[in-house]
Amino acid sequence: MIDWEPLLLTFKLAAITTGILLVIAVPLGYYLAYSRSRLKPVLETLVSMPLVLPPTVLGFYLLITFSAGHPVGQFIESWLGIRLLFSFPGLVIGSVIYSLPFMVQPIQAGFASLPKSLKEAAYVLGKSRFTTLRKVLLPNMKPALLSGVVLAFAHTVGEFGVVLMIGGNIPGRTRVASIAIYDEVEALNYDAANTYSMILFAITFLLLLLVYLFNGGYLKKIIS
């Protein structure tokens, strides 16, 4: 029988990361979709970096930044009392950065695909920017939001390099499923590795299937 802890830890990490990302990505995607600032291309590039950067590079710099010897790591540890290196909070921060483009890009595209007149119509009707965002823009881009949520979640589940660099392999704290698979293979426990892998495979397949069913309008057809 396998140890369920790495799987639970993986989904806890993915859920918390997705939640934080949603809060960050809505304003960020809104800004990127509508801003005409000259800083925008720079910001867009930064957001997209994790797509092309090897996870070990990101992990390496986070490792340096989080360490007690670095001013940032020192500051966080002495002022907030949180140690980020080899800890769950550290993993969350790493995952948020690593999965950022998977949440921001669909949401940015979602905003950009809405007709400009929807926003303008709401403004002319006297509605504030926040009310317009909440009542008009977000409800009309549910497919984009769902894509962002599921992609960010699934991508965090599949994360390996960053976790290994900044989290290590501490059972119950940083030993997520992808690390556990690697660990079991190293120990020649192919059965356990297979079980973990099958579960991850099935869950990520179902999640993505859900997105395509929903965004393709198939769910509505099945219900009606």
Add this chain to the structure above:
Amino acid sequence: MIEISLRKKLNAADGPVTLEADLNIETGTINTLYGASGTGKTSTFRMLAGLLAPEEGTIVINGNTWYDSKKKINLKPQQRNVGFMFQDYALFPNMSVRENLEFALKNDQNKAIIDQLIDIIALNELQHRKPETLSGGQKQRVAFARALVNKPDLVLLDEPLAALDKSMRHKLQKYIAEVQREMGFTMLIISHDVGEILRLSHRIFLLEHGKIASPQKPASFFTSSAVSGKFQFEAEVLSIQKEGIIYILNLLVGNRLVKIVAQPDDVENLSIGDQVIVASKGFNPLIYKI
């Protein structure tokens, strides 16, 4: 009284033009802004609604300043009490027809106006439908009603009758006229359809080469520009009779009764009581001394 004087550089179809939009509109009237496409009609509307910044000028609505470049006043769209019917309708897809109208209510506004508008514009049976299930004409009616909900000081209709077939045009024209009569809105309508103008407007502003000409009454507007008739009369339609494949119109010209032959196309949008212009061209008159 609505006093508008705006300057804005635009990239029009034939090179950059400075749009000089000077117009005074009387409260409670229907006014048409007429002109070829790409002359800055929609830009004028967007400046009035606060969606586009003019370079200089003033907008004063019944004594309230919405925009004044010298005094650095520029109210946001939210602060201007304006109704805007967009060319693409801009209905909110996540809301039903009724919810679209209710969204437009001000915080403390009485909801009674929603039922009143739904009644006038005949949306009763559609009120719980989502916009995606409506036809083009129905969407247009909803967009029109939504622009009126918060009782705006100025209603801007951008090509309200475009993309409609003739009978639908006729209906929406009727609704616009009816709402205006019952609720007394001040409206400015963009149009390049000649038929709409005569039916709806009290005044017509012609936008040409970036300038808005002084307002004209519909009848004089036609006689001076659109129709180059040799003889023309203003007349009232007294009756429309079908005779085989053509129609006979009985018209009152001055105090004389005149019968004329009309094609089915001509009478499609006519009803008894309408004011029309009868013009003729390309004929040689006979002259007798009496």
